[in-house]
Amino acid sequence: MTPPPIDDSQPRRYRSLFLSDLHLGTRGTQAEALLEFLREHDAETVYLIGDIVDGWRLRSSWYWPQTHNDVVQKLLRKARKGARLIYVPGNHDEFLRAFCGMQFGAIEIHDSLVHEAADGKRYLVIHGDVFDVVVRHARWLAFFGDWAYEVALWLSTRINIVRRRLGLAYWSLSAWAKARVKNAVNFIGRFEETLAMEARRRQVDGVICGHIHTAAIRDLDGFTYINTGDWVESCTAVVEHQDGRMELIDWRRHSVALGNTSQATAIAALPQRRAA
Numbered sequence: 001m002t003p004p005p006i007d008d009s010q011p012r013r014y015r016s017l018f019l020s021d022l023h024l025g026t027r028g029t030q031a032e033a034l035l036e037f038l039r040e041h042d043a044e045t046v047y048l049i050g051d052i053v054d055g056w057r058l059r060s061s062w063y064w065p066q067t068h069n070d071v072v073q074k075l076l077r078k079a080r081k082g083a084r085l086i087y088v089p090g091n092h093d094e095f096l097r098a099f100c101g102m103q104f105g106a107i108e109i110h111d112s113l114v115h116e117a118a119d120g121k122r123y124l125v126i127h128g129d130v131f132d133v134v135v136r137h138a139r140w141l142a143f144f145g146d147w148a149y150e151v152a153l154w155l156s157t158r159i160n161i162v163r164r165r166l167g168l169a170y171w172s173l174s175a176w177a178k179a180r181v182k183n184a185v186n187f188i189g190r191f192e193e194t195l196a197m198e199a200r201r202r203q204v205d206g207v208i209c210g211h212i213h214t215a216a217i218r219d220l221d222g223f224t225y226i227n228t229g230d231w232v233e234s235c236t237a238v239v240e241h242q243d244g245r246m247e248l249i250d251w252r253r254h255s256v257a258l259g260n261t262s263q264a265t266a267i268a269a270l271p272q273r274r275a276a
């Protein structure tokens with residue numbers, strides 16, 4: 001049976017689109033692939049879940065090519081055409097955290113917020129960096145309980161403010177875990193568990209975050225852990241279908257910019273991915 005023809009001139013339209021860790025302003029950003037992805041995917045609400053612009057890196061050396069401008073323009077254009085654009089700052093764009101709760105035209109800035117999906121499921125949307133300290137000291141914190149957990153979250157924010165003032169790099173969980181490859185799986189697992197714990201505390205059904213650059217949609221004891229990945233290595237995003245179903249899109253498998261030589265192959269693969 002041949003699949004029904006799809007109209008390739010129109011972008012695929014979703015209820016929501018979740019992106020994080022673009023790290024615009026660094027050489028690592030896969031801007032071409034991202035532009036391609038944004039051309040083909042539209043949504044009623046677009047969530048930008050932190051580390052969108054890399055302020056830490058821009059402070060030390062200015063790198064802002066035209067393609068990075070194009071990404072920003074493309075996102076603003078979606079807002080002009082009626083999309084709700086929600087920006088949840090991360091640690092690399094924490095300068096925007098001063099504007100949390102404010103609205104600039106169609107763009108809203110939130111420290112974290114709850115997304116209600118079409119199926120009624122409620123997700124906490126948060127970048128995730130604040131849990132670094134909790135993840136590092138998980139065993140201790142489990143021992144001391146809720147109070148220590150609160151203190152650790154508070155400390156995590158303060159420690160990195162101080163580190164930045166001293167000109168030190170942000171303490172990155174993913175970089176730290178990668179340097180200890182054997183433990184990386186362990187630590188990613190612990191990050192996921194910590195976020196699930198936070199979801200439980202806030203009485204939501206799941207969490208949608210970024211930060212560790214490892215995309216996933218996982219069920220953890222009834223909680224849904226969703227990580228959008230990044231646009232440095234993985235080139236992934238999460239979409240919510242009209243019925244509330246969440247899907248992880250691995251754009252590397254479809255991107256022409258990333259070396260997929262046949263546009264036809266990329267497009268032919270899309271209907272299957274949609275049905276998955």
Ligand SMILES: [Mn+2]
Pocket residue numbers: 050051090091092127129210211212
């Ligand atoms: Mn981050």
